Amino acid sequence: MVINVPTTQSTSREQQLREGIVVPRQPLPPYQRKFRAGTTSFMLAMHVAAIFALLPRFWSWQGVSCFVLLYWTTVIGVTLGLHRLVAHRSFVAPTWVERILVIMGSLACQSGPIEWVALHRHHHKFSDQPNDHHDAGRGFWWSHSEWMLHEIPALRHSDRLAGDLLADPFFRWLDHWFLLLQIPLGLTLFWFGEVHQINGGGLGLVLWAIPLRLVVVYHVTWLVNSATHTFGYRNFDSPDLSRNCWWVALLTFGEGWHNNHHAFPQSARHGLRWFEFDITWQHIKLLQRLGLAKQIKQARTGQ
Numbered sequence: 001m002v003i004n005v006p007t008t009q010s011t012s013r014e015q016q017l018r019e020g021i022v023v024p025r026q027p028l029p030p031y032q033r034k035f036r037a038g039t040t041s042f043m044l045a046m047h048v049a050a051i052f053a054l055l056p057r058f059w060s061w062q063g064v065s066c067f068v069l070l071y072w073t074t075v076i077g078v079t080l081g082l083h084r085l086v087a088h089r090s091f092v093a094p095t096w097v098e099r100i101l102v103i104m105g106s107l108a109c110q111s112g113p114i115e116w117v118a119l120h121r122h123h124h125k126f127s128d129q130p131n132d133h134h135d136a137g138r139g140f141w142w143s144h145s146e147w148m149l150h151e152i153p154a155l156r157h158s159d160r161l162a163g164d165l166l167a168d169p170f171f172r173w174l175d176h177w178f179l180l181l182q183i184p185l186g187l188t189l190f191w192f193g194e195v196h197q198i199n200g201g202g203l204g205l206v207l208w209a210i211p212l213r214l215v216v217v218y219h220v221t222w223l224v225n226s227a228t229h230t231f232g233y234r235n236f237d238s239p240d241l242s243r244n245c246w247w248v249a250l251l252t253f254g255e256g257w258h259n260n261h262h263a264f265p266q267s268a269r270h271g272l273r274w275f276e277f278d279i280t281w282q283h284i285k286l287l288q289r290l291g292l293a294k295q296i297k298q299a300r301t302g303q
Helices: 012-018 037-053 061-087 095-106 113-125 140-144 153-161 169-195 201-229 246-251 258-263 279-289
Strands: none
Touching (some): 037 201, 061 095, 095 113, 201 246, 201 258
């Protein structure tokens, strides 16, 4: 299946974004300047724990192996599951495959799947406009991470933006309890580390596989909101600040080809030129060969 970019008449704001012109933003309203205590405390705790994970007493090759395996699990869960499959419906997969991928993505602790998908769809609808919740026009750090530490008005529209997921009890349950996924993971890692007397013990494995992994995945995926709206090149004249950034693409398994994605949001393939390597797309092709991915949408670009 191929998709094309719809042609519409540009507004003056869209034209400014196409030309890379950022109109100065109005200050945030007072209610949005307050920090959300829960999110801010959680992020601070994860970053402190991640620093402790790097102490020599917690180093082990088993910890590195757990980190690498869970990094792949989490990032593929986000890029393949939450993003391309669920948020954009770029292809169709059996229900059991979709749910496994969504659980993998929920291990990222980037909110529940309903909230994640609703916010992502909102971003595409209002990309780099003042009501975009991680509007790049407010600066690099706002779009990178600061936006989530404050109230997010876009969440008021979750019913409209993610109504398809709200109708599914599985998504509603996971959206509420996604943090609990870390408990069996942590207990299993702690048991393994203690039984096998790994350097740093069970605590070392837990620190490498949960807080350190979460912090690295956070910043890597946040770069899609910040760096790829700041650095790189553009293949398409999309009405936003999106860029293709090769190093973000490597870290995020293909999500860094962001200008391509904004030009063709429903395309399952983000790397559209011969040198734009897209690891997530390779996973989709593997699923297709196994008969687990069908009705795959691809952009027709002529490149």
